[in-house]
Structures are given as structure tokens and as C-alpha cells.
Amino acid sequence: MQNISEIEELIKLISKLPGLGPKSAKRIVLKLINNRDELVKPMASTLAQVYKNVTRCNSCGSLKSNLNGCVNCESLKEKYTKDLCC
């Protein structure tokens, strides 16, 4: 494979993921490039969404979407309210 800086950068990033070495990263990147429309495009927008919307809850540390409340805290609250009223 030619040394294309964008590709090298992507391989470097992907090889930081758990369980993936440079060899697997290269295979993943090739797969991505060969499936630009099916993989790269939706992945780029999904990653952007995750970056924008998914954070850790300040109260309990669970992952949550900023579009919704924390599922963990909501269920605790529900349990607590039930305990109080029944």
C-alpha cells in the first residue's frame, strides 16, 4: 500500500483500539476504504454523533445520551419514588 498520510493516520488511530495491532488495523482500514459508502460514511457520522451526544453521567458515571436522561439514575429515581409512596 502506498504511504498516504490520511490512511497512515487512520491505521495509527485504529491500532490504539483494544485488541488491535497494526496488522489488524491495516486490514480494517482496507476494508473501510473498499466500502466507503457502506462503512466510512455512516461510521463518520455515527462517531460524530457519539462524540457530541454520549457522555458519562455526572451523578453515577454511567454512559448516557445527552438527548435523554441517564437511564440508571432515572430507574433509581423511579424505585425511590415507588418506595416513598407505597
Ligand SMILES: [Zn+2]
Ligand atoms: Zn446517572
